[in-house]
Amino acid sequence: MGRTHVRALAAGSTVVVTAVVEPVEAVRTELEADGVDVYSTVAELLSHGRFDGVLIAAPTDLHAELVETFAAAGFPILCEKPCGLRAADTATATRTAAEAGVLLQIGYWRRFVPELVELRRRIDAGELVLVDMGVHEFDQIRWLTGQEIDDVSAVAAAASSDEPVPGDPESIVALARLSGGAVATVSLGRRFPEGDCCWVELMGTGGHVRLPFMWGEPGTRVFLDALVAQAEAFAEAARGGPLRGATGDDAIRAIEAAERASEAAAVQTR
Numbered sequence: 001m002g003r004t005h006v007r008a009l010a011a012g013s014t015v016v017v018t019a020v021v022e023p024v025e026a027v028r029t030e031l032e033a034d035g036v037d038v039y040s041t042v043a044e045l046l047s048h049g050r051f052d053g054v055l056i057a058a059p060t061d062l063h064a065e066l067v068e069t070f071a072a073a074g075f076p077i078l079c080e081k082p083c084g085l086r087a088a089d090t091a092t093a094t095r096t097a098a099e100a101g102v103l104l105q106i107g108y109w110r111r112f113v114p115e116l117v118e119l120r121r122r123i124d125a126g127e128l129v130l131v132d133m134g135v136h137e138f139d140q141i142r143w144l145t146g147q148e149i150d151d152v153s154a155v156a157a158a159a160s161s162d163e164p165v166p167g168d169p170e171s172i173v174a175l176a177r178l179s180g181g182a183v184a185t186v187s188l189g190r191r192f193p194e195g196d197c198c199w200v201e202l203m204g205t206g207g208h209v210r211l212p213f214m215w216g217e218p219g220t221r222v223f224l225d226a227l228v229a230q231a232e233a234f235a236e237a238a239r240g241g242p243l244r245g246a247t248g249d250d251a252i253r254a255i256e257a258a259e260r261a262s263e264a265a266a267v268q269t270r
Contacts (some may be wrong), residue, residue, distance in 0.1 A: 002020070002022070002057040002129055003027075003058045004057075004224070004227065005055055005057050005080075005227060005231075006020070007224065008227035008231060009055070009227075009228075011099075012228045012232050013226065013232070014232045014235045014236070015231045015232060015234075015235045017036055018036070018037060018049070018050050018051050018223070019036065019037040019038070019039060019045055019049040019050065020038050020039070021039050021040070021041065021044075022035055022040070023040055033045055042066065042070075046073055048210060052075075052076070052238065053075055053076040053077070053103075053234065053238045054070045054075045054076070054077050054078070055078045055079075055080075056070070056077060056078070056079040057080045057160065060080075061085055062081055063080065063082065063084055064085075064089040064090060065081055065093075065152075067079050067083060067093040067097060067104065068092070068093055068096045068097075070102075071093075071100040071102050072096070072100060075102060075106075076102055076104075076237070076238040077104050077185070077235070078105045078107060078234040078245070079104065079105070079106055080107045080159075081107050081108050081139070081202065081246070081254070082106075082254065083106050083252075083255070084251075084255065086255065087252055087255045090252045090255050091252050094247075094248025094249060094251065097248060098248070103234075103238055103243065104247065105233075105243060105245040105247070106246040106247065106248065106250060106251040107230060107246070108139045108140070108143070108245070108250070108251075108254070109223070109226040109227055109230050109247060110139075110140050110213075110226065111143055111230075111244070111246060112183050112226040112227075112244075112245075113209055113226050115213045116144070116200070116211070116213060118143050118204060119200070119202070119209065119211060120143065122209075123145060123146075124146070126206070136175070137254070138186065138223060138253075138261075139250060139251075139253075139254040140200070141176065141178070141184045141186070142253060142254070143246070145180065145182060145184075146180075147179045147180040147182060148178065148253065149177075149178060149253065149256075149257045151175045151176065151177040152174055152175070152260040152261045152264055153170055153175050153256055153261075154173065154174040154175070154262070154264040155172065155173050155263035156171070156265040156266070157170050157171040158196060170189065170191065171187075172187075172261070172265055173185065173186070173188075174265075177259065179199070181206070186261070194215060196214065196220075197212070197215050198212075198214040198215075199213065199214075200213065204212060230245060240260060
C-alpha cells in the first residue's frame with residue numbers, strides 16, 4: 001500500500017514526497033534511486049527528515065501507535081484506514097492527536113470518488129431517500145447518509161480450507177439499522193470474478209441508483225485518482241483549510257460497527 005501511495009502522491013500537484021520510512025533494504029534501494037530520502041526507522045526520520053506532514057501506510061497493527069508517535073512530534077497526519085484494530089485503540093490515537101492539537105485525517109478514500117461525492121450531494125438535496133444499499137465499508141454508509149449506525153447483525157460464509165486468515169471469513173453480509181430509520185446492507189467478499197470491485201445501490205421513495213464506481217482493471221484508475229484527491233485535501237487541511245476527509249471520530253464509528261458485525265457473525269476480529 002505504501003508504494004501505491006507514493007505513486008499517487010507523485011501524480012498530485014500540491015504534495016511532494018520528501019522522505020520515506022522503509023525497513024526492507026531492497027525497497028529502500030529502489031526508493032533511493034528515485035531521489036527520495038529513505039530511513040529505516042521512524043526515529044531516524046524524526047531526527048533527520050525534512051517534511052511538513054505524515055502519511056501512515058504501515059501494517060494495520062502499527063497505525064494507532066504511529067499516530068500517537070507523530071502526533072506527539074506535532075505533525076499533521078493522514079493515516080491509512082483503519083486507524084486501529086480496535087475501537088479503543090482508535091479512540092486513544094484520536095484523543096492523542098486532539099490533545100496535541102494536530103490534524104488527523106483517516107484514509108477513507110472513497111469520500112473522494114467523484115461519483116460518490118455527487119451521489120452524496122443528491123442524498124443531501126433530498127433527491128433520494130435511502131432504504132437499502134449495498135456497500136463495501138461502514139464509513140461509506142455514514143458519510144453518504146449522514147446517519148449513525150445503530151444496530152448491526154451479520155452472517156459469515158463457512159470457512160474455506162484456503163482462507164487467507166484463520167478465523168477471518170471469506171465473505172460476510174451485515175444488516176445495519178441507521179439512526180434515521182433507514183436500513184443498510186453491507187456485502188463483503190475476498191474473491192470476485194471481475195477482480196477488485198465496489199458498488200453502491202440506493203433504493204428510496206424518490207428513485208433508485210446503482211453505481212459500480214470501481215470495477216475490475218479500470219477501477220485501478222479510480223482508486224489512484226481518489227488517493228491523489230485525498231492527499232491534496234489533506235495538504236489543504238494541513239495549511240489551515242477545511243477538513244474534507246474522514247476524522248478520527250469517523251474512524252472510531254466505523255471500527256465500532258465492524259466490531260459489532262464481527263461479534264454478530266461470531267468472527268474474531270484481527
